[in-house]
Amino acid sequence: MISFDFEYYKPASVSEAIALFQELENQGKQPRYYAGGTEILTLGRLGLFVTHAVIDIKNIPEFQKAEVDEDWMIFGAGVTLTELEEKNLFPLLSKSASEVADHTARNKITLGGNICGHIFYREAVLPLLLTDSQLAVAGLTGTNVYSIHDLFHRRLQLKKGELLVQMFVETKYAA
Incomplete structure (x- = not known):
């Protein structure tokens, strides 16, 4: 289990993902792109990774x-x-x-x-x-x-x- 909450976003295009990253970064949410999630889960469980927003790019x-x-x-x-x-x-x-x-x-x-x-x-x-x-x-x-x-x-x-x-x-x- 990871010990932090995050917002989930699913843009439909590359340009939308880039713009969304910038917007979330400007809000101080430390966004991360997400496609498979293994790193978020692995490092999040170890307390080595924290984000407040993930941008799901896998279906672009x-x-x-x-x-x-x-x-x-x-x-x-x-x-x-x-x-x-x-x-x-x-x-x-x-x-x-x-x-x-x-x-x-x-x-x-x-x-x-x-x-x-x-x-x-x-x-x-x-x-x-x-x-x-x-x-x-x-x-x-x-x-x-x-x-x-x-x-x-x-x-x-x-x-x-x-x-x-x-x-x-x-x-x-x-x-």
């Missing part, structure tokens, strides 16, 4: 993509590790995801949560680093795409309120 369409086009494999930050493993679009990422926790936990842990989390395990990031992946990050100025190497230094270096939306891996790495 861009977060749920796991698809391949001619040039890119696209993975939404809200795709669960189990889904990555089952779809197996990028075998190296699927293998990394399959080694995280147990199956029950992988049903909740998201790709974005594994990469952005405060818990020090970030197993899914290695395949993205090895393939020079691109990251779509949303913030107050819109969504921008960056090389993972520009943003990842032991953990993803996002500014307060920014949100990892999607990861892009060139299809040549699927094999």
Whole structure:
């Protein structure tokens, strides 16, 4: 059980989530984005995490993509590790995801949560680093795409309120 109360919000779009984060931050509510919730529960139970508002982003369409086009494999930050493993679009990422926790936990842990989390395990990031992946990050100025190497230094270096939306891996790495 976590020892704090929080408000729950469920925006319908990335821009709405970003604006909501800023509004709640200005109110001093220390908002956190939520997709799987494992970190909130784990760290909250230990008294290492407190927030007064969670912003549920898991059903925003861009977060749920796991698809391949001619040039890119696209993975939404809200795709669960189990889904990555089952779809197996990028075998190296699927293998990394399959080694995280147990199956029950992988049903909740998201790709974005594994990469952005405060818990020090970030197993899914290695395949993205090895393939020079691109990251779509949303913030107050819109969504921008960056090389993972520009943003990842032991953990993803996002500014307060920014949100990892999607990861892009060139299809040549699927094999």
